[in-house]
Amino acid sequence: MKRKSYLAVLLACAIAVTGLAGCGGNDSDKKDTAAASDNLPVDEEGNPSPFGKYKEPVTVEIVQSINPTLPIPEGESATDNYYTRYVKENMNIDTKVKWSASNADYTQKLNLAIASNDLPDILVVNEQELRKMVKSDMLEDLTPYYDTYASDIIKANIGDTEGKALEAATFDDKLYALPNVQTEADGYNNMWIRMDWLEELNLEVPTTIEELETVAKAFVDNKMGGEDTIGILGPTVNTRLYNDFISATNNMNNLDGIFQAYKSWPGFWVEDKDGNAVYGSTTEETKEALGELQKMYKDGILDQEIGVRKDADEAWKGGKAGILFSPWWNGYNVKDGLANDPEADWQAFAGPLAEDGKWYPKQGGVGGSFCVVRKGYEHPEAAFILNSFLRRDEGKFAAETNLDAGYYPARVVITPYDECSFSVEALRAKMNGEEVPEYDPINYKLLDHDFETLEQCLQPPYDDLSIGNWDQTPTDFGRLYSLLKGYECVVDAQKEGIVNKTYSLIYSQTETMEKKWANLKKKEDEVFLKIIIGEASLDDFDTFVKEWKAEGGDEITAEVQETLKK
């Protein structure tokens, strides 16, 4: 008996020990290969140049943020592919991948790397990380390299932001990063709607909140997507209900479209009537919009699983949802929905409109991602030349490889602000047989390629762009569809003069926010979701505002007000 109970104890201990297992980390020692400081990227005449090539091979350690659902073409890998070969051949740079993470996990993994100061040589970070790293003195000062190694086109695109892009990357008069410049289009949340459902029910595209309700209700009542049809789709669990000033663009399946129709911009810092800074999540208009959302939820037309929905994309791709709010490039994903239901005709519209017939879309800042260099890395200029080449040859890449551009080392996207609008106009001119406006094929880097692929995807005459008339097999279907069906609504709305863009007063955190924001944001996320699903009453909004103000909100508002005066 004695022996047997020992066995039990031993087993118990073994179980306890397995419970303790953690994960260890190991520091790989960093060796900077080419030590010679005279090994610079030079052109054929030997002058340092944005398009120069190192005489001696240089190694750059990078990290990758990749979309795991995109296939990697045969013969390519994350570490040896078209881009690494291109970089080696043109710049004599060997790329070494320190780690890769999916887009969703990248920030978390990167924050951990920052906390342990275990950085790759060149990396791409967001605004919050940039400030933390600058404050912690972890980054190389890039001021001396910008003039020499940033290409003219990059400088021009950055210059078009009226200094805002560089300002975001400059601290104490030192430039610490190459900022991205995103196209204006990424900020708009367009209303995507199932046109085939609308036609089946003989309904019009909704332009007001009331019409939106009617349409969504019709979708649900007629069970267009089966028993559990979702009228208006909500976001994936634990993601944003609306764009905020820190993450102001590129959030999918959010509810901004509905808030905007009430001139409510939660998550943004806006000016009130008297010109004072106010946080959009605390305004009366937002309360009104929340009341509407609560009603929509109760009526069963807003996603009934909002807040716990495991994967919102899966819901609409699976043909369950009828209306959603996402940026123009959701068109890239439309193909996935077609695999499920070849009839699924998703098209984007500007709306719903506010009572005054205007559209008040939130807008992003100039950028939000930054290419930075670890302090002590010997070739900081590589960050610039990598992106100079990328900016010049991206059109070529699109023609030559199907590998996602996310694999390009240290990539920040720098585009002309009006890239999408211009591309839409140019494509439409061509399709209507009109004269295409002249353009610089390097500045509008993908436009040449767009023209080439247009005929693969669409056959003339181009009078009906419904999904049935597209050939979805070419890789570039996603881009053309995004432009022509995902973004033309914005172009048209702008022409009509009904677009009143709303910018946030700031797109970065203030001093007090660094400490107190997590707490306030938690409060906000909780109360907003609870009100929508009816777990909290609309009156709790007032309590939230009061508490929000008392627990640091007022202090922060004063700081934002301060930055305005400058």
Next chain:
Amino acid sequence: MNTKKGNFFKSKAGIYWIMVIPALVWMVCINIVPMFGIVMAFQDYNPGKGILHSEFVGLENFRYMFEMKDVSSIFINTIVIAVFKLLLNVAVPVIFALLLNEIKNVFFKRSVQTIVYLPHFISWVVMGGILLDVFGLYGPINGVLTSLGMDPIAFFRKPELFRGLAVGTDVWKEFGFNAVVYLAALTGISPALYEAAAIDGAGRFQRMIHITLPGLKPVIVLMTILALGNILNAGFDQIYNIYNQAVYSTGDIIDTWVYRVGLTDMQFSLATAVGLLKSVIGFGLISGSYYIAYKKANYRIF
């Protein structure tokens, strides 16, 4: 003690010591060395300067922590969820082991045992997804409810239900595996005792109460004390995969909060301070319970 080296390695204890070395090295590297990181709780941690050179701010992080209303609620959530998990994760497997022990059909017994411990091997990432579906508005549970004419319930979005769900699903997932230990202990109880009791006229239930349970007592006490060390670990893996903003008020635990503040918002020092406080309380609890177990049950591990 052996003084000569040769003797030491040849002696029985020496061999055991050698066998223990890998585990000791592992423990020092993984468990002891990182403990120096707790100084971050007293610093304004600056990753560029590292732990050794960051500026010390004394108790500033703790002061701010107690200013936040949030903190008391996350501590309460953690303790409530953890205590229930602790109790039920002992009680349910013990009861299950006792019941299973009474079954005479070996094939049935083995099958049940295998089936119930399977969920243990599914990670919470996968299990969380399964649970969200099962308890979802269109999942089987709500299917039953609606067919009975009741309104569907969004289980994981109800703050009042969340703790129950968290504890219940955790116990369901782990009880089969936890029962293994008790089943092993049961085989150690001498059949002679049962035979003697049967002759004395004790029924099945009486034998269970007076022979089986006392036989299991040492293992139950041991398992409980070991589990107490985790009293403030309410289960990050689980909660993180099933919670959402609507249940912050009852479901946000210390670990998920530290994760959000530390890793997402990069307030490393503040997150460390909360984590440290959690460890200190946990240490107090395990010492206390060990002392009580020693006094009351005369049971010691060390």
